[in-house]
Amino acid sequence: MDIRLSGVTKVFEPDIVALEDVYLSVDSGEFLYLVGTTGSGKTTLLRLISREYLPTRGQITVGDRNLRKLRSSDLPYYRREVGVVFQDFKLLPNLTVFENVAFVLEAMGIPPKLVESRSNEVIDQVGLWRRRFLKPPQLSGGEQQRVAIARAMANSPSVFLADEPTGNLDLRTSEEIMRLLLSINASGTTVIVATHDQYLVDAYRQRLVELHNGRLKRDERRGRYFVDGEL
């Protein structure tokens, strides 16, 4: 699914401008890095696309849906098409890895047998098969991140949003996560990754969009994190 933002501004009360007049077009099946310093508006932009927030001004369309006009009764169905990996994972600590992944599918009313087979499939894909009956507090940060990815990809979403998916992870784990995200993108899913991990951005070069103080500063195909001469 393609994503279009036209003139999007988000102001939080009382007058904190998180995003200002952002125009952005992401084609279906594209991979995009969203970079910028802390507070540049990366998370706000992802939350606008997942319709956690509504823009103060401007329009956002995802596929053929105008998010401002989306009725609350249609919101769950929209969110099922958008897989989100949250910065803080948002895993349920008293459910096992398997249950954390399965409950996304159960919420969609999918029969138990299919829930089981699909959950096992994605858990295997993220390399957590042997840990599927453990609970999040028993897992490392990287493993929890992978559970969050497995949960987001369980219902094969058309759009995949990941907010700092490699934050606080070691290099090896970060690379594993990155390869996982690229494999999700390879299946035709539109992927947007908010990050400030310069190593990964430069190692796996893709389209790069930089935000600065809520404004779009840079938009480059196969861009590098730092522009020549910036360092």
Place this chain on the structure above:
Amino acid sequence: MASFRYAFRDTFRLLFRHWGLSLLTLLTAASVLYILGFASLFAMNMRYMISRIEGALVVQAYMKRGETAEQALELVRSSPLVLNVRAISPEEALERLRAKLGNQAQAVTLLGENPLPWSLEIQVQRAEHITPLVRDLMVLPSIEEVLYAGKLVERLATISRASSAVSGVILLLTLLISTLVIFNTIRIAIYSRKEEIEVMLLIGATSTYISLPFVFQGMLLGAGGALLAILGLGSTYSSAIEAVRSTLAFVDIIDNRRILAQFYVFLFAAGATTGWMCSWLAVHRFTSQSMRSR
């Protein structure tokens, strides 16, 4: 179909994962429903006793000599306040007098011609209906005299009105308290799963899917609480019947099994419905707030 299966499974997960809270809700529901049931039984018995006394109240209207009871009978029959009316002929009245006098019945022959007039025996639905009826009868030209237990009627009418008002207020208050207590206990249960619900909403669960386990949980706790309350009430009430029979034999108290069974079924339904409504309201409020995009 699968959604219902998950909802039932999650209902039991909810009940047992937070078993302390579930037990607290169950006991709270049982206590408030017990108080509600007790207040209702008290009100029902008050009403029953008063209506028994009211049912025994009779207004006697005597016609003037030579007048028949037709006109008065027509008026009384057309009144919606009247439960039953019977016209007593002079001959029947004389027979009754003879019966009353027993072995002195011969004395009535001394009266010569039967001096007794036509009369009406009227039973009303409630004590408070007597005064307006008497007022209507007194204006009829054929009526000589109307006899009724004046002061008693007025007092009964006052007690009847007061008892209806007091029991109405008690019932309303206990119902309100039960609703609030069950609503708040279920709200606490919902807040203890706040994070889980928010994640569910973010990953695309519908509010119906999220609400169902809470609604089922509320219904189960409400119905369970009602069952406990019914058991408690049943034992208290049968002891009360025994105690009243042995000490205040003249007091009428409801002991009809059918009426009591109907009342317990009603209390059970009230418990389940209150649980269902309270949990639906609490979870609906929470999900609507959480779903609102900022």
